[in-house]
Amino acid sequence: MINYFGYLFDSANWHLTGDSSIPERLGQHVAYTLVTLVVSAAIALPIGLLIGHTNRGAFIAIALGNLGRSLPTFGLVLLLVTIFGVYQWPVIVALVALAVPPILAQTYAGIRSVDRSAVDAAVGMGMRPMQVLFRVEVPMAMPLIISGLRSALLQVTATATIAAYASFGGLGRLLIDGLNRNEYDQIFAGAVMVALLAIALDYLSAAVERAVVSPGVRERRGRLFSRSAASAPSKTSAEETAVSTSR
Amino acid sequence: MITYVRNNHVEIVDNLVQHVWLSLLPVVIGALLALPVGYLAVRKRWLYQPVVNAGAIIYSIPSLALFLILPPLLGVGYLSALNVIVGLTLYTLALLSRTVADALISVQGQATQAARAMGYRPIRQLFGVELPMALPVLFAGLRVATVANISLVSVGALVGSGGLGNLFTGGFQLGFVEAIIVGIVLSMLLAGLCDVGLVLLQRWLTPWTRTGART
Numbered sequence: 001m002i003n004y005f006g007y008l009f010d011s012a013n014w015h016l017t018g019d020s021s022i023p024e025r026l027g028q029h030v031a032y033t034l035v036t037l038v039v040s041a042a043i044a045l046p047i048g049l050l051i052g053h054t055n056r057g058a059f060i061a062i063a064l065g066n067l068g069r070s071l072p073t074f075g076l077v078l079l080l081v082t083i084f085g086v087y088q089w090p091v092i093v094a095l096v097a098l099a100v101p102p103i104l105a106q107t108y109a110g111i112r113s114v115d116r117s118a119v120d121a122a123v124g125m126g127m128r129p130m131q132v133l134f135r136v137e138v139p140m141a142m143p144l145i146i147s148g149l150r151s152a153l154l155q156v157t158a159t160a161t162i163a164a165y166a167s168f169g170g171l172g173r174l175l176i177d178g179l180n181r182n183e184y185d186q187i188f189a190g191a192v193m194v195a196l197l198a199i200a201l202d203y204l205s206a207a208v209e210r211a212v213v214s215p216g217v218r219e220r221r222g223r224l225f226s227r228s229a230a231s232a233p234s235k236t237s238a239e240e241t242a243v244s245t246s247r
Numbered sequence: 248m249i250t251y252v253r254n255n256h257v258e259i260v261d262n263l264v265q266h267v268w269l270s271l272l273p274v275v276i277g278a279l280l281a282l283p284v285g286y287l288a289v290r291k292r293w294l295y296q297p298v299v300n301a302g303a304i305i306y307s308i309p310s311l312a313l314f315l316i317l318p319p320l321l322g323v324g325y326l327s328a329l330n331v332i333v334g335l336t337l338y339t340l341a342l343l344s345r346t347v348a349d350a351l352i353s354v355q356g357q358a359t360q361a362a363r364a365m366g367y368r369p370i371r372q373l374f375g376v377e378l379p380m381a382l383p384v385l386f387a388g389l390r391v392a393t394v395a396n397i398s399l400v401s402v403g404a405l406v407g408s409g410g411l412g413n414l415f416t417g418g419f420q421l422g423f424v425e426a427i428i429v430g431i432v433l434s435m436l437l438a439g440l441c442d443v444g445l446v447l448l449q450r451w452l453t454p455w456t457r458t459g460a461r462t
Contacts, residue, residue: 004319069391070438072398074412075431078419082427158309162402166419175311179405184325187315194312202307 007178008189020173022193029160029170029197036092036156040099041149048104048148052111052141053133061108068101073159081166091163098159099152106148110141139214146209153205157198171197251425259414263433266410269403270396271441273332277339278389284340285347286373295348302341310334310402326407335399339392346388350381383456386449390442397438401430 007013008022015021051061076097080090114137122136138145164172174190177183210218252259288298308316313334318325321333354377362376378385401412409416411430418426450457 067435070394070398070435070442072401072412072415072431072434074401074404075415075427075434078415079424079427079431082419082422082424154307154309158311161309161311162405165405165416172311175315176405179325184318187325188319191312191315195308195316198307198309198312199304202303 003185004188006185007174007183008185008192013189022171022174022189025169025171025173026193026197029157029172029194032092032095032160032168032170033153033156033201036095036099036160037149037153039092040096040103040152040156043096044100044103044148045107045145048107048145049111049133049138051104052108053129053137055112058108058112061105064101065105065108068098068105071098073098073155074162077159077163077166086167088168091160091166091168095156095159095163099156102151102155103145103148106144106151107141110144110148111137113144114140140217142213142217143209146205146212150202150205150209153201154198157194157201161194248425248428251423252429255426259429259433262411262413262430263437265408266397266400266412266434266437269328269331269408269410270335270400270437271393273335273339274389274393274396276332277336277392278343280336280340281343281347284344285351288344288348289351298348299345302345305337305341310338310399311405313337314403314406328403328408330406331400331403331408335396338399339396342392342395343385343388346385347381350384350388351377353384354380379453382449382453386445390445393441393445394438397434397441401434 013022016023048061051057073094077091077094080094081087084090118136118140119132122132127135160168160170161172161175164170164176171190171194174186174193178186178188178190284298288295305313314330315325317330317333318327321327321329323329358376358380359372362372367375400410401415403409404412404416411434414426414430418424418430
């Protein structure tokens with residue numbers, strides 16, 4: 001019988017300052033993930049808003065979204081590291097490249113999904129383009145924008161784990177080092193920690209979503225069972241499926 | 248690039264074949280399991296939210312972690328291909344059981360009421376009316392699951408069975424960019440091909456969706 005929990009419950013691996021202890025790896029993982037998410041959002045959100053608002057270059061957003069979904073993340077990380085050498089920055093670039101498509105595509109889709117009559121009303125009330133964008137379109141598109149950020153977050157958390165294979169830090173180190181040394185209790189510790197982190201981040205982002213989505217917009221989306229059954233086949237379901245995909 | 252492909256076509260084709268069955272077998276098993284799960288979630292409404300929540304939790308677990316948590320649960324070694332297959336099946340099931348439930352809910356209405364009024368029993372109503380009407384939504388979910396699985400299989404290269412992912416790890420260790428590029432291109436082509444195949448299959452299975460616009 002293998003002791004699966006040996007590494008995970010060994011207090012020697014939980015020193016806060018210790019070299020390559022579990023808390024340090026966890027901190028690295030969170031830091032890399034958040035930095036990547038902020039950089040990706042800074043790139044993808046403005047472009048997605050622009051494309052959605054003007055509806056120009058829509059094919060870019062759609063093609064990028066589809067391309068990003070079929071791109072093997074592991075391959076992209078190893079490709080950039082092989083070309084540019086084993087440093088941290090090619091991995092970060094790869095992570096950003098993987099996080100941008102879902103954010104951009106969902107931001108675009110969110111802005112386009114806003115009821116046109118609401119936009120027309122805003123224009124009719126004399127709002128300037130920027131006011132229309134930030135007071136009407138963005139709040140109503142918020143659920144989809146956040147879902148894009150959430151799937152990007154999951155994607156980055158998962159890919160940062162695999163990137164440990166290319167000497168990247170974070171919790172993936174426990175998995176990769178354990179695999180190299182044939183120590184399953186270390187692998188198991190890493191796998192459990194990564195899974196818990198991903199679930200925790202997802203719950204946290206769900207809480208953020210509840211905080212930033214206006215109650216009025218949430219009400220409109222929440223009616224699954226009460227929706228008039230005679231309406232067209234559920235489009236939201238297909239959309240939501242498409243949202244929760246990329247990793 | 249061409250010389251690389253010419254010299255290694257046996258290895259490349261072997262990895263491609265492995266990639267195909269490692270990614271598509273879980274889609275098939277997962278879809279078959281998702282049908283009863285999704286159906287139950289609709290029939291027993293209190294099951295709906297637990298099914299959705301469990302699916303979201305499973306889907307948020309990174310693939311490498313899932314592949315490596317499974318060995319003690321399945322009682323196999325951590326380099327067994329079973330871990331990758333079961334892991335990807337779980338992702339497919341998590342994604343599709345919700346899709347099935349939402350699709351079945353979305354088709355409730357005049358057609359199902361008419362079927363009941365004509366004396367259809369629940370099972371016949373499910374297979375004769377509800378499932379065919381739900382096909383467009385089901386296929387949307389199936390396409391997403393298929394494409395996601397194909398891009399995820401390569402992670403399996405770290406735990407012994409990765410299909411085209413073996414080209415990534417091999418290329419990385421030898422500093423050989425061509426192998427990685429060939430792997431990425433083939434993986435994306437495979438995803439695109441399967442996606443087109445599913446679209447064509449859906450068109451063939453749901454001829455009424457194209458004429459519906461006129462009525």
